Amino acid sequence: MSPSSTLPGRLRSIAASSWSGYALLALVLLVVMPLSLDIFRLNLVGKYLSYxxxxVGLVMLWGYGGVLSLGQGVFFGLGGYAMAMFLKLEASDAKSTAIQSTPGIPDFMDWNQITALPWWWEPFRHLPVALIGVVLVPMALAFLVSFAMFRRRVGGVYFAIITQAIALILSVLIIGQQGFTGGVNGITDLKTMLGWDIRTDSARMILYFANVILLFAAIALCRWIQRTKLGVLLLAMRDKEDRVRFSGYDVAMFKVFVFCLAAGLAGIGGAMFTLQVGFMSPSFVGIVPSIEMVIFxxxxxxxxxxxxxxGTLLVNAGKTYFSESFPDLWLFLMAALFIGVVVAFPDGLAGLYSKYIRRKPAEDAATPAEGVPGKTA
Incomplete structure (x- = not known):
């Protein structure tokens, strides 16, 4: 059998993890963790899952599209800020802010002598607008950046550096515009969503399950894309971009699409982070968190x-454990974890699973039966 004849099967194998992997993940997230963890730890896991x-977006962008972005924290932060703006406006009603010089605006605006709500804050008084903004704002910025870059065939390390620069610029801009964004402290003291107190234990439990369901919906969307012709073209574009271009496909728009997809998913994660943690700050927008997200x-x-x-759960759980148990050494231990995993398992945890677990039954099935030449067991 020629290698080319096995290509569709290989693509399907790459495009979809085994159903047992999805079932195990669902069992752990929906049953084991809620039953075994207290609400504080479960809320931490919910925060990890927002990352x-x-x-997941990076799997589509970097793994399938071959485009490495070191600025995904930008889109995570934009989605988080879109949700935080709605929650802050709800917490800043005239009654709650009666002691301010200007009632009805966020407290950090009043502290900075701003006397009226900026026009671009006004739409975020409405939850539907905020929910649309969670996805649309990151995707709009992603489209502007990627369309300008990919149309000029800017890619590889140059594109990665540009995304890093965008992350740095946006974090500096947010900190500098303290009166409009909350500055280095971000948008804090978020209490309710449509009158529902998001700080209670029951609310945290509900938000955790909502986060898991949305995450599986994101996986289903990406898996569907992987199994379509678009997914095959993304893989082909990653490996042989010039061949795809010479075949008549618009490679630049494929890259724009997958970059916008990853940005939209990151925005949803940022919004869920804001709901579960109760604040959003520029510390999640800059270069360092963006690089950490690539490590996940x-x-x-x-x-x-x-x-x-x-990978996200492992890295963040290690970060929490090391920082709690070894406060003076945790950065070194985290670095050792990253280096050890990457060196020992260059294909990540999924590669380890595929090499030593998933392939073993197939190898056993192909072993000739004892005493029967040519017959498989």
């Missing part, structure tokens, strides 16, 4: 949607 939206995908396996989630 997993970014990692790399540790899990940049070709695996499920692996990206496991």
């Amino acid at each position: 997993a939206f970014v990692a 995908a790399a540790v899990g396996g940049r070709m695996s949607l499920v692996g990206a989630i496991w």
Whole structure:
């Protein structure tokens, strides 16, 4: 059998993790963790899973599209700020802010002598607008950046550096415009959503399950894309971009699409982070968090949607454990974890699973039966 004849099967194998992997992940997230963790730890896991939206987007962007972005924190932060603006406006009603010089505006605006709500804040008084903004604002910026870059065939390390620069610029801009964004402290003291107190234990439990459901919906969307002709073209574009271009396909628009998809997913993750943690700040927008998000995908396996989630959980759980148990050494321990995983398992946790677990039954099935030449067991 020629190698080319096995290509569709290989693509299907890459495009979809085994159903057992999805079932195991669902069992752990929906049953094991809620039953075994207290609400504080479960809320931490919910925070970790909000980062997993970014990692899933990076699987599509970096693993399938071959486009490495080191600025995904930008889109995570924009989605988080869109949700935080709605929540802050709800918490800044005239009654709650009666002691301010200008009632009815966020407290940080009053502290900075701003006397009227900026026009671009006004639409975020409405939850539907905020929910649309969670996805649309990151995707709009992603479209502007990627269309300008990919049309000029800017890619590779140059594009990665540009995304880093955007992350730095946006974090500096948010900090500098303190009166409009809350500055270095961000948007804090978020209490309710449509009158529902998001700080209670029951609300945190509901938000955790909502986060998991949305995450599986994101996985289903990406898996569907992987199994379509578009997914095959993304892989072909990653490996042989010139051949795809010479075949008549618009490679630049494929890259724009997958970059916008990753940005939209990151925005959803940012919104869920804001709801579960109760604030959003520029510390999640800059270069460092953006690089950490790439590490989540790399540790899990940049070709695996499920692996990206496991990688996100592993890295963040290690970060929490090391910082609590070894406050003076945790940065070094985290670095050792990153380097060790990448060196020992270059394909991430998903590659480890595929090499030592998933392939073993197939190898056993192909072993000739004892005493019967040519017959398989």
